[in-house]
Amino acid sequence: SNDGIYMKAVDRVLRPGGYWVLSGPPINWKMQFRAWQRPEYELEEEQRKIEEIAKLLCWEKKYEKGETAI
Numbered sequence: 418s419n420d421g422i423y424m425k426a427v428d429r430v431l432r433p434g435g436y437w438v439l440s441g442p443p444i445n446w447k448m449q450f451r452a453w454q455r456p457e458y459e460l461e462e463e464q465r466k467i468e469e470i471a472k473l474l475c476w477e478k479k480y481e482k483g484e485t486a487i
Contacts, residue, residue: 421473421474424437424467424470424471424474428474428476436487437476438485438486438487439467439485439486439487440484440485440486441484443460443463443464443467444481444484444485444486
């Protein structure tokens with residue numbers, strides 16, 4: 418949301434070759450969507466949007482497991 422403004426701010430201060438680590442929501446939706454009482458497709462869409470903005474920033478997903486993505 419917010420047209421990726423928060424991710425753009427991270428990109429601005431991230432050192433070349435640095436890593437951004439996202440932990441918790443929305444990455445852990447696959448394990449928590451029932452507890453949050455939200456549809457699985459809605460949470461999957463949120464993650465897709467984050468990944469789309471990341472690609473526009475020329476970021477590459479290195480790792481995702483459980484509640485963490487790098």
